[in-house]
Amino acid sequence: MIAIGLEGSANKLGVGVILHPAKGKGEPQILSNIRHTYVSPPGEGFLPKDTAIHHRSHVATLVKRALEEAGIKLADVDCICYTKGPGMYAPLQSVAIAARTLSQLWSVPLVGVNHCVGHIEMGRAITGASNPVVLYVSGGNTQVIAYTSQRYRIFGEALDIAVGNCLDRFARTLHIPNDPAPGYNIEQLAKSGRVLLDLPYAVKGMDVSFSGILARVDELAAQMYAGTLKGVTPADLCFSLQETVFAMLVEITERAMAHVGSNQVLIVGGVGCNERVQEMMGLMARERGGSVYATDERFCIDNGIMIAHAGLLAYETGFTTSLEESTCTQRFRTDEVHVAWRDD
Incomplete structure (x- = not known):
């Protein structure tokens, strides 16, 4: 067919x-x-x-x-x-x-x-992952999902804005180009970041919240441009934002893995192309004797x-x-x- x-x-x-x-x-x-x-x-x-x-x-x-x-x-x-x-x-x-x-x-x-x-x-078909815990991260959605009884069950999700939307909106704050994608450009800038700033860490049970993190990093960006926040660059802000939001996602994904007894994680959605979230998830999965599956930008x-x-x-x-x-x-x-x- x-x-x-x-x-x-x-x-x-x-x-x-x-x-x-x-x-x-x-x-x-x-x-x-x-x-x-x-x-x-x-x-x-x-x-x-x-x-x-x-x-x-x-x-x-x-x-x-x-x-x-x-x-x-x-x-x-x-x-x-x-x-x-x-x-x-x-x-x-x-x-x-x-x-x-x-x-x-x-x-x-x-x-x-x-x-x-x-x-x-599509992620299951391309990677061959059998029955993984799924981390679905994109501009409009953030969910931790597992399959049972002919349903994809949501174990946790964003309570306000999606993680991709959080990254995209901060790219607007920094006037980072939208071509090929704002999240991709933040990822590249974050690779040269050296200062890890303290940002709100909002994990609430199995759910997460990103609006407070975005508000705080926007404040820090305003201070940086005003000259009142010394020694901090746009790369440092992107690095700090990525590290914080991805750590939150790793935490709730690991908790779902423990609950369902799975050692596989499948990352899907546009943010799933981010090499840093794949790396952080891989570190967690390997400590549990598991593995991470992800696709490239085509899928x-x-x-x-x-x-x-x-x-x-x-x-x-x-x-x-x-x-x-x-x-x-x-x-x-x-x-x-x-x-x-x-x-x-």
């Missing part, structure tokens, strides 16, 4: 085509995986309306390119998968309309996909292939989304999804 996946929950527009061989006959084959990113000016975030315009402007071109690169015809496509949520509503809506249009033009079934489950299933950053893969897994169990139900939503929790394709 072949599926085309459309992702547009934030500033990345992705289109991917995947082939699932007959059961037991091999691994999924990625036929194409194309992405186009809306980049806002330094010091600014991306607004929903501008991001939606970007997606509407590029989606038809990306679909055409994805099909050409995959070397398939319209008649080969078994289903069209799209991100139902969570995400920013205006970009989600733009892509959902595109998916509905293609479904009616091509007479191909629709499959609405949970964005978070897409990340998890950890939002992409269409993860939507195609998760959607096709659901489609193979008989699941489809009717035209009347092919809506999108900003709030679609990971644990709402019936993971019918897993029985382990």
Whole structure:
């Protein structure tokens, strides 16, 4: 079976085509995986309306390119998968309309996909992790997840803003460029940081909070630029912010591992590309006799292939989304999804 996946929950527009061989006959084959990113000016975030315009402007071109690169015809496509949520509503809506249009033009079934489950299933497929504790970290989500009884259960999450949003907003404070991504540029700057500043450490049971940390590091940045905070550089602030927020994530992930008896950690989502969070998580996992699994930027950053893969897994169990139900939503929790394709 072949599926085309459309992702547009934030500033990345992705289109991917995947082939699932007959059961037991091999691994999924990625036929194409194309992405186009809306980049806002330094010091600014991306607004929903501008991001939606970007997606509407590029989606038809990306679909055409994805099909050409995959070397398939319209008649080969078994289903069209799209991100139902969570995400920013205006970009989600733009892509959902595109998916509905293609479904009616091509007479191909629709499959609405949970964005978070897409990340998890793509991570499992690429890394081969069997039944890991999942740390899902991105611009809009921060969750510690484990699977049981055909559900991905959330053990802990951010109570306010996501870790990626925290990093992105601090990049705006420092006027760090948004190209290729603000979090990536913070990561590079943090590598030359030498001073570890004291920042709030807000772990509350299995949950975390990042708004107080952001407020404090913004204050320190203002003092640095005013000349009242001596001997501190922007690199030091980025280094201190990363070390603090990643330590919090390692703590709650380790607690979840202990609870479920797992020695595997799978890191997914855009922040999962960060080498420092992978390194810190690896140190913890090795002390427990375990291992960390992560993907590169082709799969950890939002992409269409993860939507195609998760959607096709659901489609193979008989699941489809009717035209009347092919809506999108900003709030679609990971644990709402019936993971019918897993029985382990």
